[in-house]
Amino acid sequence: MPLKRSLRYQSLESRRLLAAVDIPDTLSGLPGALISVPVNIDTAADVRGVEIRVAYDISVLTLDQSRVVAGSVWDSAADTQVTANVDAANGVVVVFVSSAAALGSVSGSLVEFGFTIASGAALGSTTVLDLTRAVLNEGQVSVTPQPQAGPDPTD
Secondary structure, eight states: OOOOOOOOOOOHHHHTOEEOEEOOSOOOOOTTOEEEEEEEESOOTTOOEEEEEEEOOTTTEEEEEEEEEEOGGGTTOTTOEEEEEEETTTTEEEEEEEOSSOOOSOOEEEEEEEEEEOTTOOTTOOOOOEEEEEEEGGGTBEESSOOOSSSOTTO
């Protein structure tokens, strides 16, 4: 008697995939120093691609495109690709990170930015890194809360 197999499929919409994405608010550094800024995710389950957009103050921070790298959640993905577009004049960086296979249920950073703090920055001063966009799997995985331009819990 032959075995009968039937394939089942499940749409991503029915799985109600959710993730929280944010930039830690405990980062600090000295004037002239390089500071690593992660964009973290609470669970990267089923993530294959991300789009991250961050705005920063160009009078305090500079960013070289070579200092934008894939974060720790991509460590197990051998084919991870990173495309970064840094608009240094306006203080905006847009990053796309992807791999062919979906990630497992890991938490950590999606992307790491190596910002340089201006040598003339005043000790004790602060600046805002504004996470304005985080899209996972082209919108198939919901980000909660959704980043917005201006102050919000994801910054």
